[in-house]
Amino acid sequence: MAPVRAAAAVVEGAVVFTDIIGFTEFTALRGDEEALALLAAHEAVVRDLMPPDARVVKDLGDGFLLWFPDACAALDTCLRLQNELQAREEPLWVRIGLHWGRQMQRGDDVVGHNVNVAARIMDVAGPGEVLLSEAALALTGDKVPGVTFEELGPVVMRGIPEPVGLYRATTAAG
Amino acid sequence: MATPHGLRVTTRSGSVRVEAEDRDDVVTDSGRAKLKHEASIVSIDAGSDSVNVRCPIGCDVVVGSLSGSVELVGRLGQVRVTAKSGSIHVDEVSSADLRTLSGSVHVERCAGECRIKLMSGSAHVGEAGAVQIASKSGKVEVGTLTGGGDIHVVSGGVEVEEAGRGDLFVKSLSGSVRVGVAPGIRPSARLKSLSGKPLVSVETGNDCVIAVSTLSGRIELTEA
Numbered sequence: 001m002a003p004v005r006a007a008a009a010v011v012e013g014a015v016v017f018t019d020i021i022g023f024t025e026f027t028a029l030r031g032d033e034e035a036l037a038l039l040a041a042h043e044a045v046v047r048d049l050m051p052p053d054a055r056v057v058k059d060l061g062d063g064f065l066l067w068f069p070d071a072c073a074a075l076d077t078c079l080r081l082q083n084e085l086q087a088r089e090e091p092l093w094v095r096i097g098l099h100w101g102r103q104m105q106r107g108d109d110v111v112g113h114n115v116n117v118a119a120r121i122m123d124v125a126g127p128g129e130v131l132l133s134e135a136a137l138a139l140t141g142d143k144v145p146g147v148t149f150e151e152l153g154p155v156v157m158r159g160i161p162e163p164v165g166l167y168r169a170t171t172a173a174g
Numbered sequence: 175m176a177t178p179h180g181l182r183v184t185t186r187s188g189s190v191r192v193e194a195e196d197r198d199d200v201v202t203d204s205g206r207a208k209l210k211h212e213a214s215i216v217s218i219d220a221g222s223d224s225v226n227v228r229c230p231i232g233c234d235v236v237v238g239s240l241s242g243s244v245e246l247v248g249r250l251g252q253v254r255v256t257a258k259s260g261s262i263h264v265d266e267v268s269s270a271d272l273r274t275l276s277g278s279v280h281v282e283r284c285a286g287e288c289r290i291k292l293m294s295g296s297a298h299v300g301e302a303g304a305v306q307i308a309s310k311s312g313k314v315e316v317g318t319l320t321g322g323g324d325i326h327v328v329s330g331g332v333e334v335e336e337a338g339r340g341d342l343f344v345k346s347l348s349g350s351v352r353v354g355v356a357p358g359i360r361p362s363a364r365l366k367s368l369s370g371k372p373l374v375s376v377e378t379g380n381d382c383v384i385a386v387s388t389l390s391g392r393i394e395l396t397e398a
Contacts, residue, residue, distance in 0.1 A: 021310065022328035025347050029389050091347060091389070093308075093326055124256060124273055126291035126308035127326045152271060153236030154184050155256040163184050163238050166256070168271075 008104040014074035014136060015103060015115050016066040017122035021093040023062035038090055045084045049077050057110055067110055071100050071139035078130045079147065079171050086128055097122030098132040100139055117164060120157040124166060134165030146171050180215040181229050184238040188224030194231045194248030202227045261295065278312065304340065336398035338382055346388040353384055354398030365393050
């Protein structure tokens with residue numbers, strides 16, 4: 001039998017995962033209606049800040065998978081996203097992981113090792129934080145004004161063979 | 175060779191112990207660990223082994239570990255530890271960024287900012303210049319806080335024994351929060367709970383801000 005080859009194209013870009021921390025607990029405490037309102041608020045902020053050439057790849061329930069063709073735009077969007085979310089009254093405690101690399105585009109989805117790395121980076125982030133990989137930092141560096149980077153070091157991640165250099169990006173606004 | 179100012183240790187599954195002592199080099203007892211010297215930074219890749227390292231007092235330390243515990247003994251500089259499932263124990267550092275998904279974190283003393291991120295374990299900080307702590311389900315305990323702080327907890331409780339020398343912000347979804355106020359400090363108390371009236375047994379004023387919000391936990395502001 002001939003091997004099955006999935007129809008996919010190679011793309012290069014920034015992959016971003018966002019995740020609302022404590023969403024399950026919030027839903028249990030406040031009920032489904034308030035939980036839905038929280039999701040709607042998160043989605044509204046994300047969609048409002050997305051540059052025209054970037055896209056929401058997937059709604060993950062209490063987070064999003066986002067894709068950007070430009071690393072600087074991705075970082076800038078992530079930081080503005082955190083500033084907007086933290087200014088809100090609702091407990092929108094969102095953690096964000098950002099990575100740059102090649103992915104396979106499968107329909108509207110993106111898959112591959114670099115997508116997995118971005119997800120693992122998000123796992124390490126805390127509420128209000130934007131963490132990015134060394135690969136993403138190499139393309140952003142001093143190109144996004146007003147951003148400072150703090151090295152967190154080589155981070156060993158489950159299922160990822162090599163440690164990933166991680167950085168914490170912050171602005172004066174937070 | 176120059177005295178190392180920075181140490182980086184990575185291991186996939188072993189535990190890591192770094193001890194600061196009066197010496198000017200870095201040594202390890204793990205024969206299989208790969209040591210690399212670059213300028214004043216020493217990198218140790220322990221593979222999947224446990225590793226014990228001795229380094230100069232005040233050395234900056236970065237540890238990346240997947241499942242082993244991490245112990246930093248003695249007086250160190252800036253430390254950064256990321257572990258997936260191990261616990262982290264720190265004696266005395268100038269600043270810290272400590273992250274573990276399922277282990278607990280214990281810090282005796284951190285002169286500057288002590289940043290802790292954890293999912294299911296508890297956090298204990300004896301004394302810190304400032305704290306930034308986020309925990310999903312574990313309890314957060316801070317002894318003496320000599321500056322400000324920011325604490326986010328989803329469902330664990332928060333207890334700060336002595337605060338008030340800087341602004342403190344605590345947000346919790348369901349855990350109870352108790353903050354002790356340092357003697358002589360009259361804080362501006364901004365307390366909000368959806369499940370009961372906060373208990374305030376200190377005199378309030380404008381010396382600093384202590385802001386606590388929780389959806390269902392009890393809030394207490396008492397004398398330290």
